[in-house]
Amino acid sequence: xxxxxxxxxxxxxxxxxxxxxxxxxxxxxxxxxxxxxxxxxxxxxxxxxxxxxxxxxxxxxxxxxxxxxxxxxxxxxxxxxxxxxxxxxxxxxxxxxxxxxxxxxxxxxxxxxxxxxxxxxxxxxxxxxxxxxxxxxxxxxxxxxxxxxxxxxxxxxxxxxxxxxxxxxxxxxxxxxxxxxxxxxxxxxxxxxxxxxxxxxxxxxxxxxxxxxxxxxxxxxxxxxxxxxxxxxxxxxxxxxxxxxxxxxxxxxxxxxxxxxxxxxxxxxxxxxxxxxxxxxxxxxxxxxxxxxxxxxxxxxxxxxxxxxxxxxxxxxxxxxxxxxxxxxxxxxxxxxxxxxxxxxxxxxxxxxxxxxxxxxxxxxxxxx
Numbered sequence: 001x002x003x004x005x006x007x008x009x010x011x012x013x014x015x016x017x018x019x020x021x022x023x024x025x026x027x028x029x030x031x032x033x034x035x036x037x038x039x040x041x042x043x044x045x046x047x048x049x050x051x052x053x054x055x056x057x058x059x060x061x062x063x064x065x066x067x068x069x070x071x072x073x074x075x076x077x078x079x080x081x082x083x084x085x086x087x088x089x090x091x092x093x094x095x096x097x098x099x100x101x102x103x104x105x106x107x108x109x110x111x112x113x114x115x116x117x118x119x120x121x122x123x124x125x126x127x128x129x130x131x132x133x134x135x136x137x138x139x140x141x142x143x144x145x146x147x148x149x150x151x152x153x154x155x156x157x158x159x160x161x162x163x164x165x166x167x168x169x170x171x172x173x174x175x176x177x178x179x180x181x182x183x184x185x186x187x188x189x190x191x192x193x194x195x196x197x198x199x200x201x202x203x204x205x206x207x208x209x210x211x212x213x214x215x216x217x218x219x220x221x222x223x224x225x226x227x228x229x230x231x232x233x234x235x236x237x238x239x240x241x242x243x244x245x246x247x248x249x250x251x252x253x254x255x256x257x258x259x260x261x262x263x264x265x266x267x268x269x270x271x272x273x274x275x276x277x278x279x280x281x282x283x284x285x286x287x288x289x290x291x292x293x294x295x296x297x298x299x300x301x302x303x304x305x306x307x308x309x310x311x312x313x314x315x316x317x318x319x320x321x322x323x324x325x326x327x328x329x330x331x332x333x334x335x336x337x338x339x340x341x342x343x344x345x346x347x348x349x350x351x352x353x354x355x356x357x358x359x360x361x362x363x364x365x366x367x368x369x
Contacts, residue, residue, distance in 0.1 A: 031336040032337075049330070068107075099113050135217060135245035141158075154260075182199040218247050222244075
């Protein structure tokens with residue numbers, strides 16, 4: 001072997017090894033990694049988490065959040081109509097308006113009370129999205145509910161729609177809860193209804209968190225429904241290849257319809273800690289276990305800034321105790337969750353060294369010639 005040939009082989013080997021090292025160092029193949037934390041884990045305080053490997057990716061451009069110690073729900077007067085910018089601005093069905101209530105609360109001391117009665121059997125809470133959700137967009141919505149109902153029938157929970165209406169029509173996606181099942185439908189009365197788990201979705205007389213993640217599309221979209229009841233393992237199901245939108249259609253409103261009928265004779269519905277992220281499911285959460293999928297208690301943390309290496313958020317204690325031990329998680333835009341970063345409420349932290357090893361890289365093949 002000539003010296004020139006040997007040098008070429010050494011050079012090629014060095015290039016291969018450099019590419020392998022580059023791939024292994026890329027955060028695109030692994031879940032997010034939290035490497036540091038700065039701030040106090042106290043309700044409503046601002047905290048910053050960091051990733052030394054810049055693994056957080058792209059987060060939501062903006063979020064709408066009704067929870068928190070100083071949030072819109074806690075700031076209201078019990079018995080008065082719920083009010084906030086972009087909420088209930090032009091509701092064409094004014095009966096049974098949702099009101100602030102101190103009778104029940106998932107977090108803090110208040111919630112939004114919806115009491116559909118015979119005047120319309122609806123108690124409508126509507127939100128106008130600042131930017132529409134088009135057929136190429138995505139939307140993540142999380143809501144805490146507590147329902148007490150009588151009879152066997154239907155609870156129309158919420159709908160995503162072009163216009164501020166609860167009349168079934170085109171370019172709508174509606175979630176229905178029946179006493180014995182759960183259904184989702186695009187364009188009610190136009191296409192067939194699709195059953196989905198968890199079924200039934202409603203758990204009586206207890207707080208439950210319902211998450212909806214929609215990856216929009218005219219034929220290849222998807223709809224994921226997730227239910228949490230504190231102390232129980234979460235349940236989740238996805239409908240794939242789902243036509244969430246009609247061609248050229250978009251959603252401008254989210255409407256918590258709270259219709260009770262078709263056999264339900266009464267429904268007392270409480271709503272708390274609504275979180276809306278238009279464009280991404282990336283988020284920060286606090287859970288009770290070190291592994292995200294094992295958590296039986298999760299609380300979303302509203303973010304104020306997001307970059308690949310740093311995220312700032314306002315602490316939302318939710319229904320955790322004031323000195324509970326817990327874990328921080330970052331969920332990226334693909335739904336991958338980080339390992340839990342251990343925290344304790346009421347404790348302060350200064351950003352420091354990694355407490356978790358980097359995630360094992362995947363999709364790597366090493367060929368030696």
